[in-house]
Amino acid sequence: MHNAEEEKLTKAQAALDDIEIPELQLDQAISAGINKGKRKTKKNLMYIRTFAAASILIFAFAAMLRTSETFASYVTLIPGMERIVELVRYDKGLTAAVENDFAKKIGVSDEHDGLKVTLDSVIVDEQMMVMFYKIDSSGGHKEISVENLRLTDSAGNNLEETVSSFGGWVEDSQNNDELLQATYEFYGTKLPENLQLSIELAEGRTEEGQPVAKLADTWVLPFSVDKDSFQDKKEVFEVNKTVEFEGQKITIQNVSIYPTRIGVTAHFDEGNSKQFFGFEDLTLVDETGEEWAAINNGTTARHMDENTKEFFLQSNFFKKPEELYLRFTSLRALDKDQLEIIVDPDKLEILKAPSDSRLLKVGREENNLLLNFRRGSEAGLGNLSFDQAVDQSGDKIGDGSQAVRWSGEGGFVEVLFPYFGEEAAPGPITLKLNDYPATIKGEANIRLK
Numbered sequence: 423m424h425n426a427e428e429e430k431l432t433k434a435q436a437a438l439d440d441i442e443i444p445e446l447q448l449d450q451a452i453s454a455g456i457n458k459g460k461r462k463t464k465k466n467l468m469y470i471r472t473f474a475a476a477s478i479l480i481f482a483f484a485a486m487l488r489t490s491e492t493f494a495s496y497v498t499l500i501p502g503m504e505r506i507v508e509l510v511r512y513d514k515g516l517t518a519a520v521e522n523d524f525a526k527k528i529g530v531s532d533e534h535d536g537l538k539v540t541l542d543s544v545i546v547d548e549q550m551m552v553m554f555y556k557i558d559s560s561g562g563h564k565e566i567s568v569e570n571l572r573l574t575d576s577a578g579n580n581l582e583e584t585v586s587s588f589g590g591w592v593e594d595s596q597n598n599d600e601l602l603q604a605t606y607e608f609y610g611t612k613l614p615e616n617l618q619l620s621i622e623l624a625e626g627r628t629e630e631g632q633p634v635a636k637l638a639d640t641w642v643l644p645f646s647v648d649k650d651s652f653q654d655k656k657e658v659f660e661v662n663k664t665v666e667f668e669g670q671k672i673t674i675q676n677v678s679i680y681p682t683r684i685g686v687t688a689h690f691d692e693g694n695s696k697q698f699f700g701f702e703d704l705t706l707v708d709e710t711g712e713e714w715a716a717i718n719n720g721t722t723a724r725h726m727d728e729n730t731k732e733f734f735l736q737s738n739f740f741k742k743p744e745e746l747y748l749r750f751t752s753l754r755a756l757d758k759d760q761l762e763i764i765v766d767p768d769k770l771e772i773l774k775a776p777s778d779s780r781l782l783k784v785g786r787e788e789n790n791l792l793l794n795f796r797r798g799s800e801a802g803l804g805n806l807s808f809d810q811a812v813d814q815s816g817d818k819i820g821d822g823s824q825a826v827r828w829s830g831e832g833g834f835v836e837v838l839f840p841y842f843g844e845e846a847a848p849g850p851i852t853l854k855l856n857d858y859p860a861t862i863k864g865e866a867n868i869r870l871k
Contacts, residue, residue, distance in 0.1 A: 505601045506543055506554050512718050515737025516552065519545050519681050522740045525554075526647070534639035536560040539621055541643045542601060547652040549680045550607040553619065555643075558598040566592045567633050569622040573606050576616035576644060583609045585721065591627070607721060619643040656680050657739070659870045667753060667864030670694045675730075677706075677748060677870055683717060684735040686748065692729055697761055699805065699857040702752035706735055706870075708743035746870040754805055756860045763808075767791055767841060767849045778860060782834070790825075791841040791851070797833045809854040811839055813847035 503520055510516035519525060524545055531540040537559050545552040551573070557566050571588040574580055588604035621641045626634030657679040664673040671691035678685040684706060690698040700723055706714040714736045716722055723733045738746075756776060764774040765784045775781040785792040795806065810822035820840045827836040841851070 518740040528645045530643050530645050532641040539641040547681045550682050553604045554601045556601050557592045559596050561596050565627045567624050569624040572620045574618045575614045583611045616646050665866040668862040679739050681739045683737050686733045689730045696755040697758050699754040701750050704750045707747045709745035714738045748868040750866050752861050755862050756858050761855050763853045764850050789842040790838040793837045795835045805857045805859050807856040811851050811853050
């Protein structure tokens with residue numbers, strides 16, 4: 423029986439489950455905060471980082487509620503892994519990896535100028551490596567951030583075809599035990615056994631959240647992985663089943679289950695009249711009804727070719743269910759002739775936009791071009807992103823950065839692009855959509871085993 427406190431937590435969980443936290447926007451938010459070269463506009467960064475922090479807190483709290491009864495037992499049963507369990511508890515697959523002794527202790531450190539960086543542990547398979555590291559100081563250093571992080575072979579050579587995500591702040595690094603997380607995705611790269619992690623740091627922070635000074639040293643952490651421990655640890659289902667949603671054909675080619683995540687490869691028929699961006703509710707479900715959904719904060723998909731994408735779910739590798747189904751009922755898609763938004767920056771007029779009238783107006787805020795969107799009732803505008811803006815000659819404008827502001831009261835979303843300045847190109851400006859919240863409906867229930 424639930425006691426009064428558990429009933430309150432259950433109600434809080436239900437309320438959190440109703441909050442819409444878009445996955446792609448979270449990706450953009452985290453990316454904006456950690457890849458400094460791609461997000462140079464200080465004012466815009468503030469908006470994105472604020473959203474990222476709020477989203478991460480919500481995910482962490484929701485995950486805590488879901489695992490409140492088992493979290494303490496994880497900590498007890500896995501000595502030395504307490505902080506890693508806490509860090510990954512929003513991801514069922516990574517939590518299961520830690521439970522099943524798939525997280526390996528490294529414990530290598532490097533120290534410069536009183537700042538010590540320690541690579542604590544890694545979770546690695548053929549798909550990706552999740553690294554857990556910490557920064558602590560003998561004193562005198564505050565507000566330390568990760569400026570750059572590189573994973574190379576032992577000779578310092580870059581690994582081909584890798585994608586990384588990293589970041590985080592350490593407010594007070596003295597005697598710090600807080601772990602930070604970094605992820606490298608390999609996509610077919612043959613991972614060497616002997617590796618080297620190089621980290622550059624910055625110190626201080628402006629009011630807008632920008633680092634003040636990059637530190638001169640580089641922290642170098644050599645380490646090794648046992649490739650035999652994860653080689654061929656995967657389960658692949660060849661599906662090749664086509665379903666039809668509102669006249670659009672989607673083929674699920676295969677489902678690959680690794681310890682760190684699940685990859686679902688989908689091909690969208692070339693004859694479709696719509697461009698597909700992603701799934702709204704793609705899940706893996708076992709015979710008991712337990713679900714494994716999209717990854718909350720990490721890569722949600724990758725493009726394999728023009729009409730084929732791989733979508734990532736939390737892993738059930740260690741679960742081993744008797745029956746397994748892939749289910750989805752809604753996809754984001756837009757007519758192929760509506761994939762561009764064209765605006766006149768001088769007259770602040772909309773020249774072309776999707777026909778759903780979500781784009782309400784174009785404006786200017788300081789040196790930023792501002793697009794104001796209406797958030798619809800069914801789908802919000804979390805899954806809204808653009809390719810780099812181009813001028814009427816097809817030349818790219820600026821560095822491709824964009825920022826998003828959310829208005830909870832009015833139900834609006836504002837997207838800002840750095841544009842106005844001495845070198846601003848004359849209009850019109852064209853923005854190609856990378857993702858958009860228009861959806862199509864159907865029902866797919868594909869049995870894998």
